Amino acid sequence: MEQIDFVDQQQHLPTTPKRAPRMRRTGSVRAGHRRLTADIPADLHKRLKMQALREDRSVTDLIVHAAEYYLRKL
Secondary structure, eight states: OOOOOOOOHHHHSOOOOOOOOOOOOOSSSOTTOOOOOOOOOHHHHHHHHHHHHHHTOOHHHHHHHHHHHHHHHO
């Protein structure tokens, strides 16, 4: 018995995926705040995460507190 192929030539060709346009995230930063991205050593990141867990706080809270403390001492 002969096999029937229902895919025409155009459908059989591989296609390149289309990239979705980059969308800016909205609502991800609280009002009155700015996002800060910094590359820090992996060990420091791990220590910050561990300390945040011990204090039941976020890493963001620790960083903000440390930055405010540092700037007051200048």
